[in-house]
Amino acid sequence: MARETASNRLERSPLHLLHRAGQCAAEVFQAELGSGDITPRQFAVLVTVSQNEGLSQTHLVERTGIDRSTLADIVRRMLKKGLLQRRRTREDARAYAVKLTEEGWRVLKSVDPLARKVDEKILSSLPASQREKLLQDLNAIVHMLGRMQAKQPITGKR
Secondary structure, three states, X not given: OOOOOXXXXXXXXXXXXXXXXXXXXXXXXXXXXXXXXOOHHHHHHHHHHHHOOOEEHHHHHHHHXXXXXXXXXXXXXXXXXXXXXXXXXXXXXXXXXXXXOHHHXXXXXXXXXXXXXXXXXXXXXXXXXXXXXXXXXXXXXHHHHHXXXXXOOOOOOO
């Protein structure tokens, strides 16, 4: 068997390619927003909260796929920016329910068209006939890996 070169190995690695695609997409997002102070993850939180007002932070983790500690940090920063507000839930006094503030709604409305433009730019790198398939494949990967991760026992190791 012929020896793989390092670049060939990375060109055949879904792990590397998905990571690089995510980096490139984030760079396109930041370039489109210019001096905008919203990251792709913060945008995902804004969209998710806008569609699920009063969602707990635990459910926000489940819906966005952002890990718990990172999400807590994102929410804390968005609270400081005045984009979110939170209150204790009625069901569990330890949990917080999150909703958008007026400023959060304003930012979402201004950033959403730019995010859609970024999505279009990313998809335009493929022929039109392959775009829907890419979205289906990415969703399948996320769904399957999410299910596999949920079945992993908690060991304290990452």
